[in-house]
Amino acid sequence: KHMKTAVIMSEDAAWTKPLDIGYEECLPKIGLKVLDHIRFSPDTTDFTPIFNKIEGSKPDVIITGISHVGVQPTVQWKNQQVPIPMFGISSQATNSTFGKDTNEASEGVIYQGVSGTGVAVTAKSIPFTEAFKAKFGNYPSYAGYTAYDEVYYIADAVKRGGSTDADKLVDALEKTDWVGTIGRVQFYGKDDPFTHSIKYGKGLITGLMLQWQDGQQVAVWPPEVAKAKLKFPSFIKVTSN
Structure with a gap:
């Protein structure tokens, strides 16, 4: 546009x-x-x-x-x-x-x-959304995807760290490398400007x-997972390329 x-x-x-x-x-x-x-x-x-x-x-x-x-x-x-x-x-x-x-x-x-309905961000995305809808009657919001992934990568961190002690859990979470429903989850370190934020970029979360x-x-x-082209209601004025 x-x-x-x-x-x-x-x-x-x-x-x-x-x-x-x-x-x-x-x-x-x-x-x-x-x-x-x-x-x-x-x-x-x-x-x-x-x-x-x-x-x-x-x-x-x-x-x-x-x-x-x-x-x-x-x-x-x-x-x-x-x-x-x-x-x-x-x-x-x-x-x-x-x-x-x-x-x-x-x-x-x-x-x-x-993530979104019908979008295979990873192999886990669509099975999760369909199971969520079957159980709750509607598809998840963004919070559904992130909460689901969090349960698994926190459990993974507890297992890798061998403890639920806060400091040990933080150390393990900093080393997270987990593919969930929203992509590959990794975190910035404690000394980065965006401390412990999820990393974004190609091959991670896009x-x-x-x-x-x-x-x-x-x-x-992005184009590789797009299901449709942009379209707008009649009251919206946009110029197409």
């Missing part, structure tokens, strides 16, 4: 501070000029002024950092026919009930995930971009 400008829209919370720093650093590197940076209270219920302000900037895309407020801005984005696509982190959009929760206002929303299309979550990136 011919996108050159963006507005960052994130809820004002501790988790979005490093995220927004990353957005501000990385978006210009891929050719997106940041026109505005909006951090709003997680208690916000009326997003009309925010969307009006964003529309006034005329960006090509809204880059989101939303979790606790995911339903409300999505419904209002659709109801107000905001002609700008939303990409980024939208934790609630990872839930398979998000379409129903928003009365299908989710259509066209693009979000980052670590993440996915998924889009709500026709009431379903489908992978649109």
Whole structure:
């Protein structure tokens, strides 16, 4: 898509501070000029002024950092026919009930995930999602994948470390090399800038971009696992290559 400008829209919370720093650093590197940076209270219920302000900037895309407020801005984005696509982190959009929760206002929303329905990130991904649905009636959100993997690599660390002592467990976890449902899990060391964060990159955790299309979550990136091409509701104005 011919996108050159963006507005960052994130809820004002501790988790979005490093995220927004990353957005501000990385978006210009891929050719997106940041026109505005909006951090709003997680208690916000009326997003009309925010969307009006964003529309006034005329960006090509809204880059989101939303979790606790995911339903409300999505419904209002659709109801107000905001002609700008939303990409980024939208934790609630990872839930398979998000379409129903928003009365299908989710259509066209693009979000980052670590795994997704029908996507074979690893050989463990699809068997887990199908077993989860069989047991609970719906597919897992991002937290389902990570929690499932955590049980196994923590158990592996206890076994390798021979103890549940905190210091010994940390030492063992630092040496984690575990293939789970979201990819190959390894951690940065205690002296790295992102202490004990999961490592991202080729051959490790790469993440996915998924889009709500026709009431379903489908992978649109990376190409090797994509199930569909981007498409948007009629009120969204984008120019295709």
